[in-house]
Amino acid sequence: EIVMTQSPATLSVSPGERGTLSCRASQSVSTNLAWYQQKPGQAPRLLIYGASTRATGIPARFSGSGSGTEFTLTISSLRSEDFAVYYCQQYNNWPKTFGQGTKVEIK
Amino acid sequence: EVQVLESGGGLVQPGGSLRLSCAASGFTFSDYAMSWVRQAPGKGLEWVSGIDGSGGDTHYADSVKGRFTISRDSSKNTLYLLMNTLRAEDTAVYYCAKNPYPYCGGWFDSWGQGTLVTVSS
Numbered sequence: 770e771i772v773m774t775q776s777p778a779t780l781s782v783s784p785g786e787r788g789t790l791s792c793r794a795s796q797s798v799s800t801n802l803a804w805y806q807q808k809p810g811q812a813p814r815l816l817i818y819g820a821s822t823r824a825t826g827i828p829a830r831f832s833g834s835g836s837g838t839e840f841t842l843t844i845s846s847l848r849s850e851d852f853a854v855y856y857c858q859q860y861n862n863w864p865k866t867f868g869q870g871t872k873v874e875i876k
Numbered sequence: 877e878v879q880v881l882e883s884g885g886g887l888v889q890p891g892g893s894l895r896l897s898c899a900a901s902g903f904t905f906s907d908y909a910m911s912w913v914r915q916a917p918g919k920g921l922e923w924v925s926g927i928d929g930s931g932g933d934t935h936y937a938d939s940v941k942g943r944f945t946i947s948r949d950s951s952k953n954t955l956y957l958l959m960n961t962l963r964a965e966d967t968a969v970y971y972c973a974k975n976p977y978p979y980c981g982g983w984f985d986s987w988g989q990g991t992l993v994t995v996s997s
Binding site: 811863870 | 913921926937971976982988
């Protein structure tokens with residue numbers, strides 16, 4: 770099973786600042802990686818797939834990069850609605866696995 | 877608009893059974909694989925099972941293999957998860973999620989709001 774490790778566990782950022790979230794895979798997943806956002810009491814929402822392709826309706830301030838084992842989600846200028854938990858997920862191998870999440874909180 | 881709506885959760889005793897349903901609308905159901913993903917209270921996401929668009933290919937997490945069965949009924953646009961021999965560690969919100977392709981690979985592009993399953997005596 771591929772283990773996905775996200776860092777940091779919590780990211781404290783002020784509104785308007787850039788937020789950078791990391792995801793590392795225990796073995797290569799090529800670019801078969803997705804990012805999701807989850808707010809309290811809500812279902813996850815797809816942000817990015819293919820490591821760098823934004824899903825429909827996702828603002829341009831969200832960008833993804835990386836390949837192989839190292840991936841990054843960048844939020845260029847955080848807005849109040851972006852404070853949430855973010856998960857990465859690999860779909861290169863079975864079983865599909867998620868990272869443990871990064872909580873983005875208001876500094 | 878793509879919509880998936882789960883139902884069937886509730887309180888069940890250890891060793892018991894439960895069947896979850898997921899009603900889909902806004903897309904051609906048989907053209908897409910579907911999956912179940914769960915989230916234990918206060919924890920992260922765990923993929924549970926997936927089924928292709930035809931219903932002929934299924935996949936399971938090791939933690940549920942042999943106990944859970946995924947199926948679909950395209951005439952009713954509904955996905956199911958039959959859960960047997962339930963354990964306390966199966967307690968979670970269960971989400972129904974749509975895949976982007978007819979086959980089971982890929983990410984999850986639409987999610988339901990989830991249904992809570994609590995396994996406790």
